[in-house]
Amino acid sequence: MSDQPGVGHNLASQIKSFVERIERLEEEKKSIADDIKDVYVEAKGVGLDVKALRDVIRLRKQDAADRAERQAILDTYLHALGMLADTPLGQAAIKRAGAAT
Amino acid sequence: MSDQPGVGHNLASQIKSFVERIERLEEEKKSIADDIKDVYVEAKGVGLDVKALRDVIRLRKQDAADRAERQAILDTYLHALGMLADTPLGQAAIKRAGAAT
Amino acid sequence: MSDQPGVGHNLASQIKSFVERIERLEEEKKSIADDIKDVYVEAKGVGLDVKALRDVIRLRKQDAADRAERQAILDTYLHALGMLADTPLGQAAIKRAGAAT
Amino acid sequence: MSDQPGVGHNLASQIKSFVERIERLEEEKKSIADDIKDVYVEAKGVGLDVKALRDVIRLRKQDAADRAERQAILDTYLHALGMLADTPLGQAAIKRAGAAT
């Protein structure tokens, strides 16, 4: 009597479907994470310094992130300089900011 | 010529003041966070299960009403997946789910 | 003079190769993580409670043994705090706690 | 019968004590977090750009972290160069690394 069809059915199958899709994707994700681990192990096997390798990966990731970050901050500052647009000093600051890009 | 007083000066000192206040407060916050960590370490040192301790803290944070509400939804979903049939709470949830839909 | 072939070359190309493999895999992983997010968004779109859905996924991840073990400890702690007296599970936990200590 | 003294008592009072200490500290932490929020609100009130202010705070935090990070990576690389210590090219690389510090 606990699995009666009817109103509840659609909800149940909907939930089941979502849960299955998510669990499937998480399996794939885990599988790839394991692959990454294997690559590090292999690198270690040929004598590479794993920590240094991780540093390289991290640096390259950060470089991209930093680039985006710097641009975002610059945009924010340019916008914040709008506060000053009606003062002489502000005009100079805006010029400088524009040049610095 | 970039540090002359005037309009810019007030703005700069204002910003500086806010930054200092915030950084001071964040130091205090971090200090307390460290204290909390220390307490968990100490608890572990006397043989307590840290993960369970965290669970307790988390549970107490949810007030009773929220907890009941959230549990009801969770039970409904678990029932949809047929995962709930063998617990007393589950039986109740199954009833609720049937009625609520 | 820094790019002459020889000992250094093999090392460099080896490192490069590993870095590329890892970065490729990390891209795939991120892509799947994004897919998972999308599924949650879609679930929300049809009116499901995302937080509850996450709870379900988390529960199913713990295998039965772990779950029972962890629940037993949690119950013991809650009992110690007098928070468990009014649930059936709580009653059982109280018994266990008395016996286990 | 659920709060009998004896073996269980020490455990219960121990847990209770830890929970209370943690909850007390978390209250303090939350209080400070609220203070920080208030400062941002106040800054906004005098016309400052809150996003830019957050950027400043974040940048200053990162600068400190980056400094430490760079040093750590440099150390790793110097160590990794040990791999090369027995080749002529390696010797040159070690020299360069030492000079670059």
Added chain:
DNA sequence: ACCCTCGAATGTTAAC
């Protein structure tokens, strides 16, 4: 008024 993006914070997992 609601969504949604962003940042903060926690929990988990891997490396040493």
Added chain:
DNA sequence: GTTAACATTCGAGGGT
């Protein structure tokens, strides 16, 4: 076993 990085999850603030 401990420490630190990493990913994930939660909440708050802003925009539409």
